Amino acid sequence: MNNDEIRVSLLKRSRASKNERWGKLISGACITIIIGVVVSIFYFVASKGLATFFEDKVNLWKFLTGTVWNPSAKDAQGNPQLGALPMIVGSFSVTFLAAIIATPFAIGAAVFMTEISPRLGKKVLQPVIELLVGIPSVVYGFIGLSVVVPFVRHLFGGSGFGILSGTFVLFVMILPTVTSMTVDALNAVPRAYREASLALGATRWQTIYKVVLRASISGIITAVVFGMSRAFGEALAVQMVIGNAMLLPQNLISPASTLTSVLTMGMGNSVMGSLSNNALWSLALLLLIMPLIFNILIRWIGKKGAMRS
Amino acid sequence: MKTYDSNDRYIKELDDGKREIALSTDDIHVSYGIHEAIHGVSLAFERYKITALIGASGSGKSTYLRSLNRMNDNISGTKVTGKIMYRGIDVNGDDVDVYEMRKHIGMVFQQPNPFAKSIYDNITFALKRHGEKNKKVLDEIVETTLKQAGLWNQVKDDLHQSALALSGGQAQRLCIARAIAMKPDILLLDEPAAVLDPISTATLEETLMELKEHYTIIIVTHNMQQAGRISDYTAFFHLGDALEYDETRKIFTRPKIQATEDYVSGHFG
Amino acid sequence: MTPRKWDKVATVVLYMISIFIIFVLAFLLLYILITGLPHVSWHFITGKSSSFQAGGGIGVQLFNSIYLLVLAMIISVPLSLGAGIWLSEYAPKNWVTSLIRNAIEILSSLPSVVVGLFGFLVFSIQMNFGFSILSGALALTVFNLPLLTRKVEDSLQAIHYTQREAGYALGLSRWETVIHVVVPAALPGIITGMILGMGRIFGEAAALIYTAGQSSPPLDFSNWNPLYIASPLNPMRSAETLAVHIWKINSEGIIPDATQVSAASSAVLVLFVLLLNFLARYVGNRLYAHLTGVKERN
Numbered sequence: 001m002n003n004d005e006i007r008v009s010l011l012k013r014s015r016a017s018k019n020e021r022w023g024k025l026i027s028g029a030c031i032t033i034i035i036g037v038v039v040s041i042f043y044f045v046a047s048k049g050l051a052t053f054f055e056d057k058v059n060l061w062k063f064l065t066g067t068v069w070n071p072s073a074k075d076a077q078g079n080p081q082l083g084a085l086p087m088i089v090g091s092f093s094v095t096f097l098a099a100i101i102a103t104p105f106a107i108g109a110a111v112f113m114t115e116i117s118p119r120l121g122k123k124v125l126q127p128v129i130e131l132l133v134g135i136p137s138v139v140y141g142f143i144g145l146s147v148v149v150p151f152v153r154h155l156f157g158g159s160g161f162g163i164l165s166g167t168f169v170l171f172v173m174i175l176p177t178v179t180s181m182t183v184d185a186l187n188a189v190p191r192a193y194r195e196a197s198l199a200l201g202a203t204r205w206q207t208i209y210k211v212v213l214r215a216s217i218s219g220i221i222t223a224v225v226f227g228m229s230r231a232f233g234e235a236l237a238v239q240m241v242i243g244n245a246m247l248l249p250q251n252l253i254s255p256a257s258t259l260t261s262v263l264t265m266g267m268g269n270s271v272m273g274s275l276s277n278n279a280l281w282s283l284a285l286l287l288l289i290m291p292l293i294f295n296i297l298i299r300w301i302g303k304k305g306a307m308r309s
Numbered sequence: 310m311k312t313y314d315s316n317d318r319y320i321k322e323l324d325d326g327k328r329e330i331a332l333s334t335d336d337i338h339v340s341y342g343i344h345e346a347i348h349g350v351s352l353a354f355e356r357y358k359i360t361a362l363i364g365a366s367g368s369g370k371s372t373y374l375r376s377l378n379r380m381n382d383n384i385s386g387t388k389v390t391g392k393i394m395y396r397g398i399d400v401n402g403d404d405v406d407v408y409e410m411r412k413h414i415g416m417v418f419q420q421p422n423p424f425a426k427s428i429y430d431n432i433t434f435a436l437k438r439h440g441e442k443n444k445k446v447l448d449e450i451v452e453t454t455l456k457q458a459g460l461w462n463q464v465k466d467d468l469h470q471s472a473l474a475l476s477g478g479q480a481q482r483l484c485i486a487r488a489i490a491m492k493p494d495i496l497l498l499d500e501p502a503a504v505l506d507p508i509s510t511a512t513l514e515e516t517l518m519e520l521k522e523h524y525t526i527i528i529v530t531h532n533m534q535q536a537g538r539i540s541d542y543t544a545f546f547h548l549g550d551a552l553e554y555d556e557t558r559k560i561f562t563r564p565k566i567q568a569t570e571d572y573v574s575g576h577f578g
Numbered sequence: 579m580t581p582r583k584w585d586k587v588a589t590v591v592l593y594m595i596s597i598f599i600i601f602v603l604a605f606l607l608l609y610i611l612i613t614g615l616p617h618v619s620w621h622f623i624t625g626k627s628s629s630f631q632a633g634g635g636i637g638v639q640l641f642n643s644i645y646l647l648v649l650a651m652i653i654s655v656p657l658s659l660g661a662g663i664w665l666s667e668y669a670p671k672n673w674v675t676s677l678i679r680n681a682i683e684i685l686s687s688l689p690s691v692v693v694g695l696f697g698f699l700v701f702s703i704q705m706n707f708g709f710s711i712l713s714g715a716l717a718l719t720v721f722n723l724p725l726l727t728r729k730v731e732d733s734l735q736a737i738h739y740t741q742r743e744a745g746y747a748l749g750l751s752r753w754e755t756v757i758h759v760v761v762p763a764a765l766p767g768i769i770t771g772m773i774l775g776m777g778r779i780f781g782e783a784a785a786l787i788y789t790a791g792q793s794s795p796p797l798d799f800s801n802w803n804p805l806y807i808a809s810p811l812n813p814m815r816s817a818e819t820l821a822v823h824i825w826k827i828n829s830e831g832i833i834p835d836a837t838q839v840s841a842a843s844s845a846v847l848v849l850f851v852l853l854l855n856f857l858a859r860y861v862g863n864r865l866y867a868h869l870t871g872v873k874e875r876n
Binding site: 003006007010011012013015016017020 | 395396397398400404405406407408409410413438439440
């Protein structure tokens with residue numbers, strides 16, 4: 001090429017730069033679609049869920065604290081009976097109980113995998129946990145139904161359906177997630193901390209308990225909150241074992257319901273736009289907001305942890 | 310660290326009509342956000358010669374080199390002002406197609422960075438993208454460039470093996486072959502021997518001496534012996550300024566600036 | 579007790595917890611396989627399901643699951659690739675990008691039942707797709723996109739910056755460099771993520787019960803024209819998947835052999851997911867070896 005040709009080619013828009021413009025456009029379009037999906041999820045669910053309060057004039061406070069859910073009947077004052085408290089209590093009960101049981105197991109397994117026997121951890125527990133994550137939730141629900149429910153019935157009487165069965169199922173379901181996040185948190189503790197502690201004559205357990213776990217506390221809490229977020233949103237497995245009675249739970253072994261179970265059972269049996277349908281969308285809105293709250297909580301914990309260290 | 314007067318400089322004017330200039334810069338400034346890393350460097354590079362850029366870490370020699378083919382464009386927040394004249398065109402201008410320009414001003418990096426592809430594809434991949442589809446032509450280019458880079462005899466039977474299995478020195482020579490396959494005018498080398506062992510470095514230097522018959526080479530190096538061995542001109546960088554630019558033998562025997570003398574004699578800092 | 583004794587006790591407890599977790603997995607798998615496998619036969623895998631009597635199969639459900647899986651992947655793979663590339667290569671470092679990242683993270687943390695309800699509202703009702711394979715595939719895409727996008731972004735980010743510089747220095751555009759250099763190098767990670775995503779989709783039910791529906795129309799397996807109403811490929815027909823089937827027969831409990839059918843269906847489901855898990859590992863390692871000429875990935 002002579003000088004002039006090179007000059008012309010330098011000042012012309014090359015194939016590469018046209019290609020670059022296309023690339024930017026295509027990838028930008030993809031991300032826009034995803035963002036569009038997120039926005040429309042919030043828009044559609046919120047507009048449906050808020051209609052209960054703005055169009056049907058249901059009192060928000062009564063909605064959150066009422067204990068009777070019977071959209072087709074009216075109470076003494078002529079207001080529809082839309083009390084979501086039984087489901088809210090049900091959802092939070094199974095979530096917290098499952099998290100309370102899962103946390104020590106998850107920490108124990110994570111400590112084993114990082115501090116006691118990393119070799120067995122990587123070779124055995126790691127794949128076990130990955131497989132547990134991979135089992136579909138309906139399979140957990142089925143086993144809950146055919147093993148856990150009869151077991152609870154045998155032990156405590158009653159029907160076996162209820163919060164206790166839901167808790168057991170969710171415990172097993174969130175255990176792998178919480179464990180693997182805890183493992184990450186423990187692995188993030190610098191090796192030097194452990195060596196310093198051991199060098200001072202502390203036993204392995206003292207080192208784990210006083211150094212490693214304290215240093216990774218915010219990561220562990222994050223893992224647990226993340227597990228709770230999962231448990232709160234789990235639908236079918238819980239629905240299959242909880243009993244689906246829309247009553248304020250009196251004990252752990254009486255049939256109850258959660259936000260998710262009411263939604264899966266009810267959505268198909270109500271007419272779009274009717275009050276009882278709108279009320280279900282309000283529950284869906286609650287389900288949409290909760291992960292947000294869990295998310296903010298996780299961030300807040302992360303920030304606190306970062307500030308401390 | 311000793312402070313030197315940055316106004317005390319000697320920049321040899323090569324653009325005197327007697328020599329053919331391949332590339333020249335006029336008052337190049339590079340800044341990252343509010344921090345200015347290069348404070349106005351004007352150098353001219355003679356065709357078919359090797360020019361070495363030397364200086365301590367943080368002197369700005371690599372930053373300057375990377376602005377010559379506008380690699381700094383890809384780092385967000387970086388601004389390069391000034392003129393980079395190549396064949397009568399300011400290639401730092403907005404109207405210049407940066408991709409086209411890089412075909413003429415090639416670059417080899419400090420860390421050997423072969424693609425996760427076969428040796429053959431490493432060399433032909435960009436050519437194919439730029440429109441060269443003829444298998445015979447491509448085969449020929451692979452052979453000539455690998456020979457020029459001094460790698461042919463070692464890999465001619467493994468052309469379709471992964472390039473990631475090559476040793477550091479071999480990988481770096483593959484990167485040189487890949488760069489010259491584009492038939493650039495100018496080859497920029499950013500400390501190409503920094504991670505190589507002495508034997509690989511020696512081979513690389515031989516290769517560069519042969520390549521200067523066809524290419525204008527600008528090389529950043531930490532290694533002053535290397536600069537002395539292979540380069541025709543040397544520019545000494547200090548804190549974002551080019552303080553001295555002259556023929557290499559003059560820089561190493563009779564530098565005109567105190568800072569240069571201290572640096573080449575090892576009394577620097 | 580002395581610290582040394584505490585150390586011993588703690589170690590024993592930790593071993594017990596680990597053994598417990600292994601035991602839980604073993605129990606789950608054994609229960610499903612022991613109760614389910616005897617029921618699995620060629621007739622069961624290919625046969626029609628029954629509504630009231632015992633002896634039904636899961637042929638249609640299995641087909642639906644696979645068809646939905648394929649459709650959902652066809653939509654979500656290119657989208658997540660594009661989005662992951664944008665996040666990894668083009669995203670400017672500013673508040674808009676961090677907002678976008680947050681939005682994707684929120685999408686990934688939404689319960690699948692919410693995704694299903696959104697799909698029901700938008701795809702089935704607003705867009706008038708009804709209970710159909712198309713609605714289901716779109717809902718699964720929404721469910722799958724954030725994780726795939728994240729995986730693509732992470733895999734691309736793991737490729738060293740010098741690889742990109744090599745491409746730019748040869749006069750290639752950023753897009754060309756990404757598509758032809760970075761994506762191929764990141765392929766082991768991307769493919770592994772995609773296969774694991776397939777496992778998740780295959781077992782998903784909550785997002786499908788109000789989008790793909792809970793029943794299938796009579797199908798004519800001799801007509802593969804997607805426009806024909808009874809064609810298995812017709813994307814506008816409703817489709818009960820295997821996972822939804824397990825949920826439904828357990829919730830309704832009409833058929834007498836619900837437990838066996840569920841166990842057998844679960845066995846098929848779990849075996850499929852296990853298979854995908856192993857496939858993800860195998861393919862990832864093979865691709866890595868192929869790309870790098872290195873035998874084993876650590």
